[in-house]
Amino acid sequence: MNPFKKIFQKTKTQQPDQEPAKKYLSKEETEQRNKEFMARFEQVKNLFISSLAAYNAENCPCAYPRFQQIIGIDCRDTGNSFKCFETDLLINLSKAGFDIEKSQLTDECTNEKWTCKKCGSTYEYGWSDFSIYVERQKLKLVHLAASPKGKPAVHPIPLYLGLMGHSYPSKTEITSVDFGAFENYLTEK
């Protein structure tokens, strides 16, 4: 089964710069939207794989503020309920670079302490679900052991895939950009 089918049928998606998302989509519209989303998802996945390889060739991802920013997006920071597709994907793709152990924290459904295998920076990982349709994971930096090398993070945070959930932060926090702009941001141009 298509994993995104349920998402687009049951929840609204954020499309700030396009026409407002309709509440109910026809079967054809849903399928078309799923297809387009999966193509965009693959684009970002490939970009993250090449960006992580570039970060690791020079230092480790921890040294890059824009990496920290994307993996750390957390709806709880703004009191909202959403998943950020970029955050979710980047955490999944980065996971192999960390040693994972039990956390002292208990504020999430799942709490873990992640330590970078290369530099020893530590993070708190959290996963929680807010409803049967919205769950999210976040990775928050606790101690940075690497010297920051990358370009500074900017606000509002530019995202290409964006958010999915029940409530969203304002446009001063998150903005929707095209793939070229997101690629430039991640590759630090």
Ligand SMILES: [Zn+2]
């Ligand atoms: Zn590191």
